[in-house]
Amino acid sequence: MLTTKGSDVYDKNVNTRLLKVGFNLKKMEINSNEVARLAGVSRSTVSRVINNYSNVPLKTREKVLKAIKELNYFPNVSAQMLAGKKSRTIGLFMVSSGEIAVDVLTNMMIVSVIESASDLNYYVLTYIIRDASDEGTINNVREMFYQRRIDGGIFIGTKHDEAFVDDLVKQGFIVGVFDQEHPAERVPNRIVANFNNESGMKQAIAYLLGLGHRDIGIINGDRQRLSGIEKYEGFLSAMRQQGLPVHEQWVLNGDFSEQAGYEAMQHYLRRSGADAARPTAWVAANDSIAFGAIRALREAGLLVPEHVSVIGFDDHVLSEKHNPPLTTVRVDFKQLFKDLMQMVIAQIEEQSDAVKEVAYDCTLIIRQSCRRLD
Amino acid sequence: MLTTKGSDVYDKNVNTRLLKVGFNLKKMEINSNEVARLAGVSRSTVSRVINNYSNVPLKTREKVLKAIKELNYFPNVSAQMLAGKKSRTIGLFMVSSGEIAVDVLTNMMIVSVIESASDLNYYVLTYIIRDASDEGTINNVREMFYQRRIDGGIFIGTKHDEAFVDDLVKQGFIVGVFDQEHPAERVPNRIVANFNNESGMKQAIAYLLGLGHRDIGIINGDRQRLSGIEKYEGFLSAMRQQGLPVHEQWVLNGDFSEQAGYEAMQHYLRRSGADAARPTAWVAANDSIAFGAIRALREAGLLVPEHVSVIGFDDHVLSEKHNPPLTTVRVDFKQLFKDLMQMVIAQIEEQSDAVKEVAYDCTLIIRQSCRRLD
DNA sequence: CTGAAAGCGCTTACAG
DNA sequence: CTGAAAGCGCTTACAG
Numbered sequence: 051m052l053t054t055k056g057s058d059v060y061d062k063n064v065n066t067r068l069l070k071v072g073f074n075l076k077k078m079e080i081n082s083n084e085v086a087r088l089a090g091v092s093r094s095t096v097s098r099v100i101n102n103y104s105n106v107p108l109k110t111r112e113k114v115l116k117a118i119k120e121l122n123y124f125p126n127v128s129a130q131m132l133a134g135k136k137s138r139t140i141g142l143f144m145v146s147s148g149e150i151a152v153d154v155l156t157n158m159m160i161v162s163v164i165e166s167a168s169d170l171n172y173y174v175l176t177y178i179i180r181d182a183s184d185e186g187t188i189n190n191v192r193e194m195f196y197q198r199r200i201d202g203g204i205f206i207g208t209k210h211d212e213a214f215v216d217d218l219v220k221q222g223f224i225v226g227v228f229d230q231e232h233p234a235e236r237v238p239n240r241i242v243a244n245f246n247n248e249s250g251m252k253q254a255i256a257y258l259l260g261l262g263h264r265d266i267g268i269i270n271g272d273r274q275r276l277s278g279i280e281k282y283e284g285f286l287s288a289m290r291q292q293g294l295p296v297h298e299q300w301v302l303n304g305d306f307s308e309q310a311g312y313e314a315m316q317h318y319l320r321r322s323g324a325d326a327a328r329p330t331a332w333v334a335a336n337d338s339i340a341f342g343a344i345r346a347l348r349e350a351g352l353l354v355p356e357h358v359s360v361i362g363f364d365d366h367v368l369s370e371k372h373n374p375p376l377t378t379v380r381v382d383f384k385q386l387f388k389d390l391m392q393m394v395i396a397q398i399e400e401q402s403d404a405v406k407e408v409a410y411d412c413t414l415i416i417r418q419s420c421r422r423l424d
Numbered sequence: 425m426l427t428t429k430g431s432d433v434y435d436k437n438v439n440t441r442l443l444k445v446g447f448n449l450k451k452m453e454i455n456s457n458e459v460a461r462l463a464g465v466s467r468s469t470v471s472r473v474i475n476n477y478s479n480v481p482l483k484t485r486e487k488v489l490k491a492i493k494e495l496n497y498f499p500n501v502s503a504q505m506l507a508g509k510k511s512r513t514i515g516l517f518m519v520s521s522g523e524i525a526v527d528v529l530t531n532m533m534i535v536s537v538i539e540s541a542s543d544l545n546y547y548v549l550t551y552i553i554r555d556a557s558d559e560g561t562i563n564n565v566r567e568m569f570y571q572r573r574i575d576g577g578i579f580i581g582t583k584h585d586e587a588f589v590d591d592l593v594k595q596g597f598i599v600g601v602f603d604q605e606h607p608a609e610r611v612p613n614r615i616v617a618n619f620n621n622e623s624g625m626k627q628a629i630a631y632l633l634g635l636g637h638r639d640i641g642i643i644n645g646d647r648q649r650l651s652g653i654e655k656y657e658g659f660l661s662a663m664r665q666q667g668l669p670v671h672e673q674w675v676l677n678g679d680f681s682e683q684a685g686y687e688a689m690q691h692y693l694r695r696s697g698a699d700a701a702r703p704t705a706w707v708a709a710n711d712s713i714a715f716g717a718i719r720a721l722r723e724a725g726l727l728v729p730e731h732v733s734v735i736g737f738d739d740h741v742l743s744e745k746h747n748p749p750l751t752t753v754r755v756d757f758k759q760l761f762k763d764l765m766q767m768v769i770a771q772i773e774e775q776s777d778a779v780k781e782v783a784y785d786c787t788l789i790i791r792q793s794c795r796r797l798d
Numbered sequence: 799c800t801g802a803a804a805g806c807g808c809t810t811a812c813a814g
Numbered sequence: 815c816t817g818a819a820a821g822c823g824c825t826t827a828c829a830g
Contacts, residue, residue, distance in 0.1 A: 095817080105816090130808055132500070134809065137502075157527075164551070173549050174549065176548055178542065196453075198500055453823090466801045468802080471824070500823050503822070505824090
């Protein structure tokens with residue numbers, strides 16, 4: 051009964067006709083033929099109007115536009131593509147193991163990419179790579195390019211030198227990557243955007259030095275990723291520059307998650323014992339790590355910044371609201387992804403053929419998680 | 425020089441040939457003709473292998489498969505679609521005004537939808553709707569359906585009775601919605617998934633009653649959305665059932681964000697004055713609101729749960745780690761989106777023609793943000 | 799079991 | 815300025 055009623059409504063109000071083809075009912079969409087007929091022109095002319103050809107007189111143009119509107123016609127994308135148009139779709143490949151998925155940053159990056167594309171009238175097909183070493187997963191990624199589902203792809207969270215990305219570049223596909231090094235062989239179809247992580251980390255250390263800290267530890271992020279490597283190098287370089295020792299026990303490792311920061315710090319505190327010499331300040335490879343580390347410190351009865359100073363990286367949306375408000379190095383993800391998307395699309399639309407590699411500066415944001423030593 | 429080198433590398437390693445067409449260089453992909461030639465069969469047979477037709481002898485099948493592998497061939501999706509195949513792409517339409525975008529929930533929902541699709545070998549095209557009342561935005565949404573970019577769409581965060589969604593359903597497109605009421609006219613191409621918000625809210629109130637609370641306030645979410653409406657109704661119904669009064673001043677309004685919770689509570693505290701009769705417990709329409717409210721309470725010197733009890737909704741990933749750990753009503757987004765996706769795809773693949781409406785139960789999770797009154 | 803051929807709905811040189 | 819026609823790369827009845 052319900053179903054019958056449903057079907058009934060369907061037949062009456064639907065903007066499609068049912069056509070008997072063999073033994074199947076096939077839904078026919080409005081196509082350019084019908085628009086042409088209604089407007090009294092040929093399909094060629096309809097196409098010219100849709101594609102904004104200059105040699106269509108205003109009069110004709112208006113007739114066609116009217117017919118398009120009247121029939122609620124939208125050109126079939128597959129047919130357009132088959133005839134040589136682009137898909138106007140960008141693949142977004144986000145490497146994200148389980149825990150990271152809950153990170154606010156992931157969301158922000160996804161949304162930034164989607165909106166940047168949307169502003170340029172492009173669509174985004176998102177694919178989550180849970181395990182970049184899984185053969186099947188990588189094959190799915192490659193497939194999206196080869197099938198021509200997408201005009202290009204943006205990769206986030208890959209290792210600094212992921213081989214399958216290199217492959218795609220070699221095949222001539224247009225690829226934008228965040229947080230990867232630009233390999234020696236530079237080609238215009240590989241666009242690279244990074245932050246100046248070293249410089250950012252150096253700012254953090256400079257600030258701590260200014261506050262009188264000399265015993266500084268670091269909680270690293272994923273050192274398979276370029277930013278993980280660079281931040282650590284910035285730290286080493288700044289410490290070395292100042293003639294300060296880097297204590298091996300004060301170099302903590304993990305990935306870029308809150309949980310990793312928590313565990314690394316908890317582990318360190320247990321291992322080091324209460325009367326060991328401990329850093330007076332920690333720099334974390336990102337804010338999530340800093341949150342986790344602060345949680346572990348608090349659980350051990352150590353207050354930030356009273357007992358120990360902590361500085362983050364990213365300026366996560368929650369950093370300002372954190373207790374204590376987190377001193378951190380701000381990084382402009384939105385701008386970066388906007389520019390990266392714009393460069394990728396320029397390459398797709400053949401507006402440029404330059405090798406593109408950009409690096410964005412970061413800026414220290416002072417809040418209340420560090421204290422001056424006296 | 426660099427560019428020259430780039431081009432050189434390109435020509436040598438690339439799996440494409442350059443073909444002179446008029447004055448343009450056109451890249452030619454491997455197509456089924458070349459596979460057919462290499463395998464010594466016709467394109468028909470290649471297609472039959474790709475589409476797993478049963479009437480291809482193993483021998484032939486293997487020859488073709490070998491050629492496909494050798495040429496690294498992937499069928500062109502546009503051609504397949506034009507010949508009648510589906511796009512295997514689902515549109516994800518996420519209504520999200522600026523502030524909400526930073527919410528962890530948004531991320532979780534997006535990722536849940538994408539992964540559910542991925543498990544079924546489908547792709548997701550995500551579109552962010554910043555303003556559902558904007559004509560241009562809605563036209564973009566409709567366009568995606570009419571252009572046949574997607575086989576169906578899932579809507580999250582729409583108003584409970586959004587008209588353009590109804591329109592799409594009426595046009596026969598397959599639509600899955602979360603948090604919308606199923607209108608009187610039920611059709612199999614509209615699939616609805618909700619939580620039992622009323623029952624969830626009643627559990628929250630029941631728990632507070634058990635702790636001895638009788639003066640209970642509510643901080644509502646967006647009441648343009650079904651969940652906002654239902655949670656409030658659950659609250660009213662539970663209070664009425666118990667013969668407890670609902671004080672107008674104890675009904676706070678906003679949207680589903682942390683900021684709204686913060687502002688609503690801050691505003692209430694200012695307005696009510698310290699010696700006014702205040703609720704001993706608040707229920708919030710979601711956890712983000714609860715976080716914001718707790719922040720405002722703390723700033724006013726009121727501790728949770730010592731001075732006032734607060735209960736949330738959703739069981740946000742941060743709720744457990746919150747200080748204090750938040751008592752809340754847990755809701756299983758992952759399961760819901762997985763099932764919703766599965767139902768939408770079943771409809772696309774014509775595996776079912778039933779009217780689909782499902783509602784998932786919620787469960788109270790007791791932590792430490794509520795205290796027993798004595 | 800398998801090939802030749804029509805057809806999907808566009809775009810775009812080509813010819814006028 | 816505009817129409818007829820070829821072509822994009824598939825799938826699938828049809829005929830054998």
